[in-house]
Each structure stands twice: as C-alpha cells, then as structure tokens.
Amino acid sequence: MTRSAWWRRFSVRGVVWRQLLRFAILNVPPWTEPVIMAFWAAFFLLWGPGRRGVMRNLKVIKPGSLAITNFFRCYRVFWNYAWTIADNVRFKELRTIPDWEFTGWDHFQEMQARGGAILLTAHMGSYDLGAHLFSETSTRRIVMVRAPETDPQTREFEEHHGAEGLRIEFNTRATELALDLLENVREGAIVAIQGDRVTGSISSLPATLFGRVTTVPAGPFALAMTARVPIFPVFVVRMGRRRYRLITSRPIEITRSRNRDEDFARAVAQWMVELEHVVRGRWYQWFTFEPYWQEPAA
C-alpha cells in the first residue's frame, strides 16, 4: 500500500470510520451510547468542508440566520447523522430495528399495490434503513439506486457488510442502468432513488428550491415517464432515539404531452414542493455536506 493510500483510510470518507462505527455498534453499551454520540458529533465538527457546507445550506434554508446559530444547528445535523448511520449499521450487524411510524399510509399502500413505482427520496433520515424496511415488509422487489462511495476501500467494506435481501445499483453506468431499471419497474419492482442532488456527470433537470435555482437528477423522472409509472415522494425521518417516521406523499403522475420539457418541469416542481416542505421542517436531517446552491455572483 502506498503512503497516500494509507493516509486516505483516515480521510472523512475513508474506511477507518466505517470500521470504527461497526466496532462501536458491537461494543458500546446502549446506556452510554448518547455520550459517545455527543462526543463524536462534536469531533466531526472539525471536518471543515462538511461543516461549512451544512452552514451555507442552512443560511439559505433559514434566511437571515446568524453564523453562530448555524454552527450549533450544524452540530445538530452531525448528531442526527451519527445516530442515523449507527442505526443503519446496527440493523445490518444485529438486525435491530427501530420503532416505525407511518404518515401517508394510504399512499404507501397504493405504492405497494401498483405494479411498479419509483420511490423518490432525499438524503434525509436513513435512506438505507428505509430501504431495508421495504425489503423486509414489502411483497414487491426493491431496487435501490445510489451513488457509490468515492473511496475504493470504503466501497469494498460497504459491499462486504451490506444487508441481505436488498439489491443495490450504483448510478455510475447510466445507460445500462437505465435499461435495467426500466425492465425492473415494468416487472413490478419499486425503484428507490435519491432525487435531491446531482452527483458526478448524471443528467439533470432545472429546479427551484427555497427560491434558489438548482438541479435535480433527471433519471427518476425520465424512468417514470418511459415506464408510465407514478413517482412516490417518500422521506425517512428520524424522530428520536431508534424511532423513525416514514412519510409518503401523494404520487407525482407524469403525463405525456407534446412538450416533454413542460411535463418534466411540472413533475419537478411538485417534487420540489414536497422536498422543500420536509427540509424546512426537518433541516437538521438533510444530510447534504456540500454547498447545495451556487454562490450568487457578486
């Protein structure tokens, strides 16, 4: 192993933290866990780019907010993130499930009943835990699409410690994946995609969130239009220690007309309304550690 590769293990996305988290889940008594979480959430405030990214996003979500207030809010984001990833690893390692509450149960059942659907969600709460809940409770097959880990060792670690019964696809090989997902949706599977941020070179659609221009992945919308299935906005929100709420909103139906751009714009606008509503109320669970919006030109 080269020297740079050795050091990369300790970078914020490096494999060491994943290994330590797994070690903690297998060794930390639950009655000291809140202290350990508080300590490590504070430790990760030293991660400058992540902290600054969250604080910049908070400035847009909460206009006029003070930097010092957003610093403490940032701690709350890190605290929630720590619990979320811990709950996810606990499920994978010990099959411990949290309490689940459902809001929009009718929509959720509708999604299960329909032959094929897109589950559109955000980097909130525990996407992984939510997907595992689906795979355990749903009769439908669930295919989860996500961005791969940037660090190769971390990627390898995650693949090795993944939960059974859940198929995960990575959004790197766009064309083949699109065809594969289309086939799955047509066969009645639910495809879960995070639709709040564009990573890498995937195609995007223009959108407006909190009054600021941004982009969202085009994939879920194009897939829904091609497969003629609805998009169900679903958010997994952490309510407290080992307690989550699964919010399912009314489906977004993409109707085809002669103007494809307008059809997409309508669907994206509906998605943005749902996303903005949830992020406004649960800003402390929007795990977006990079600046989401471009800085306005001076």
Next chain:
Amino acid sequence: MNVIVDRPEARLLPSRHRFALTRLIAYLRLLRARPSANRPEHLILPIDRDQTSAEMNGIAIWVLVTTTCYFAAALPLALPVAVVLAIPLAAIAIHLPIVVGGPIIRLIIGDGDHVKIVSVITMALLLIASSYFAVSPAWARFAAWLFFAVLILNSAAAVIVWLLRNSIRAAEERCAN
C-alpha cells in the same frame, strides 16, 4: 425480533426496558395506560430491551454526570475550572472500557456482539470508582452515594419484578393482543 403493530401503548411494555427499576415503572404505567387518541396511521414497535429512549438517555446523563463529578473532585483545580475540564475527560473516560476492553475481548472470543461484556466492565469500573469516592471526604462522595442508592433501588425493583413476573407477562400479552 418480535414486533407489535398499531398499539401505541406497547411503548410502555416492560420488555422494552433494560433495568429492573424502569421495567417496574413501565409496568405501573402500562396498568394505567389508555388507548391513545393521537395514534399514528400505522405503527411498528419492536420488542427490544434497549428500545426506550428516556431510560437510555437518562442513564447516559447520570453516568456522565457521576463520572464528571469524580474527575472534577480529583483534579487539583478550582471547582468551576475542574468541572469544565472534567466534562470532556469524563466523556473520554467512558470510551475507555470500549476502546481498551473491546479489542481484548475480540482477541479472546473473536469478532461479534460484545455489548454485554463491555456493559459489565463499564459498570464494574463505575462501581470501583464509586466505592473509592463514597468513603472519601471529597464532595463527590454525594454522587457516589447516589450511585449506590440507585443500585440498591434497582436491586429492590429486580426482586419486585421477579415476584410480579406472571402479572407482568399477562399485562404484556393483553397489550400485544
């Protein structure tokens, strides 16, 4: 893992609590529980002894405060400064049984779930520290006495819970069905 569906009052099941004292309190609350008007649309509650937040958060705060008191008393500084320094020191000290004990246990019995063993080690270390401070003239003896008082209370609750085990099981089954 067993789960109970659409019964909000199942949050109070003694089986969802770890320590005897909290199990007893949960049982007493369960006896008085009425179906909640504010029900979620659908609810899944797993039966897991570590599931109750109030219990785990409460104990975590108590352990942190007790350990902080011991460090503050041991530091040769003015009390306010000692307390401020003692908080991070206590948080680090709580890691010790995990970071020292965890790898050793792993070496001895292999990879896997070692939470129970680390719990026993942590509690034993707290017990030793509390025994030391309980007989010392330092002000932290009050924290140590409180620690022993809670232990005695929990032991008494364990006896009561054991005597009530059939009634508790019956109440849990009534709630689950």
